[in-house]
Amino acid sequence: MPQIPVKIHELTVGQLSARSGAAVSALHFYEAKGLISSRRTTGNQRRYQRDTLRRVAFIRAAQRVGIPLATIRDALSELPEGRTPTREDWAHLSEAWRSELDQRITQLGRLRDHLTDCIGCGCLSLENCVLSNPDDVFGERLTGSRLMKENREGA
Helix, strand or coil: CCCCCCCEEEHHHHHHHHCCCCCCCHHHHHHCCCCCCCCCCCCCCEEEECCCHHHHHHHHHHHHHHCCHHHHHHHHHCCCCCCCCCHHHHHHHHHHHHHHHHHHHHHHHHHHHHHHHHHHHHHCCCCCCCCCHHHHCCCCCCCCCCCCCEEEEEE
16 A cells, blocks of 8 residues: 655545555546545646545544445535544434434344245235235235336326
């Protein structure tokens, strides 16, 4: 891993990629989504502040636990400009994200429990499938193996 001299306060995209473990394309994507920022040199090359390393680590950790990028962006936007997320920030945000993660765990448990039924049915019937049609909400109007778009114009 390339060492960055202490006196260097900005990183190229390649240096940031090497240090963070994130692909260059991921860093460009994060920047396009407003998660990180850079300045452009006179040669139009990106330069990132060193604290961007911590932001990228924060983003990647949040992604690993299933937090959507939009939620991460909103969380980072609450920090004062230019400030990197701290351990306290992570603790506060992870507590706020706990209920969202609990809901996802419940949904995934339900999916796991009904997946065998789905495979057993073989047709993904809208009448019976708990994945495509929870609580048979479509069964009153439609039947069959797929949900067809309804013609709203009455044609």
